[in-house]
Amino acid sequence: NKKTNKQKTFYYPKPENSITIAVSSRVLFNMDKEQQIFEQQGMEEYIKYQVAHETEPFSPGPAFSFVKALEAVNTQLRDLYPESEELFDVVLITNNHAYVGLRLINTINHHQLFIERFCMTGGNSPIGYLTAYNTNLYLSSDPVKVREALEQGIAAATMFTQEKMTEVSETQLRVAFDGDAVLFSDESEQIYKAHGLDKFFEHEKAHENKPLDHGPLKGFLEVLGKLQKKFYAKGQRMDCPVRTYLVTARSAASSGARALKTLRSWGLEIDEALFLAGAPKGPILEKIRPHIFFDDQMFHVEGAAEMGTVACHVPYGIAQRVPERKGLKDKEVSSIK
């Protein structure tokens, strides 16, 4: 499984050993213009256009800096563990027909991304491939596919084109997660939706010692934790190239404890837990500068994106069925009730 490439030697990790991150073409690169051509002029024109511009690289999309950061972590892992296959393995997934895919490959080469696996499905769903090849995380612009993946037990999130993307670290991967309905199940979120923030805080305090059920991104946090331990084993705890954050509407005073105790009961650690007690997440994320932030509520995703954080939507749980409650205002609403 070795490939020699001028200076370096690469291993293609076996899917069961590596951490497989599947990214769709439209989140890795910006294909807005081409998408418009497809929508307005149809498939044949779209293919023609793509083939005619085959050697023109696309510009980076919302997942680009995340993928670059994964590679930076890989480089550091290879230095410390040259024989190990426990690395990030990025797979490009596209709905496109194979010849349109050539432009994507040219773009990958242009940006010097280390992606050696790809999957051009010619219009079919990629879900079968994702489950067959041990996918740990799937990022796509198509919410339907993301939902399908979640149903198959694959961590997945929808990404959007963002006008503003603030600069992020090139050496340290930072991943931020919402708590309820992302790392944890939506059981408590259901309380919040039905009865408001205050009742939610009360309920959580009362059930502090009962671990929450797991949510769709728990597994991904788990694999990040495994990599972190590998760095700690080589003395890199203070300056670990992988850092994780919990950014939650829970309050430190009441409902926060249950979240932390749940994580502990799973044997998982999170580097920083930020309890906002219902305050907007945008400003704190702007300070953290994660490469990616997962939340189940579009309100928070949009709030984060407005301030330049790459935020993606996990379409899971009660929040998808009940209309949005918007942050601080809720506190007033719930007390009127």
Added chain:
Amino acid sequence: MVSTVTNTDVKQKDVDQAVVVAVTFAAVFEPETEDGSSIYRLGVALPLVQVLQRVNERLLEKNPAEHQLFDVILITTESWQQQQNSSIINSTRHHGLEVGRFCFSTEEDYIESLMQNNVQLFLTTDGNEALQATQQGVPSALLDTNWVSCPSEQLRVLFCEKAIFQLNMGSTEASKKSAQNFLAHLGQMKQKFGVFDSPLCFTLVTSHGGKDNCCCALKSLRSLGVSVDEAYCLGGAPRGPILSLLRPHFLLSDGFSLLEG
């Protein structure tokens, strides 16, 4: 001695323009007849024979005067099969298979029969037969009895750079040329349909080598006029799972080594 018999139930294809595909008796039929009769039961190649028929129907819908159609012939490759010629003809007609003619040959002369009939693709369930045919310059593909495909409206062909058996033995200049011709025919047939609702679906799967290797193969296929729908660059990951998902009717690789980068 080889004998060729026309199936009068089926309209004969144009000798010059048809794409001749030979399928072995053992692939089309089970070795035993139905109880109390001399009719053979249908075997693993049924979905394939049906889908080739479907492609022809779609081509004729587009152009009733179309001559570039699949011409399916059934070939026997063992003496005992050759002796069952009447039963084989009856069984074929009983099941209404669109088989244009029969070649009754033995293990000694089936390859000669393939060449005499200008066969452009030989499909068999026997690895040795496929290997020998390829070595003699007839492009062949092994039908895998493990992934029998379901009835389908679409012929799914999979291109890969490594055969189920070793690639190094077999490819001659002649077989490479024949393979190229066959691919060009497939490409031309596909071009007659649009991107949606095509009765032909072509997929490329590369197991070894990186993306540049896969792209080379894509470009080679493109230069032959073959429009590839799906491509999977596995980068060392095992092929089994994706093959089970894709369920192609057959794989093309031996004699198709021109696809290697």
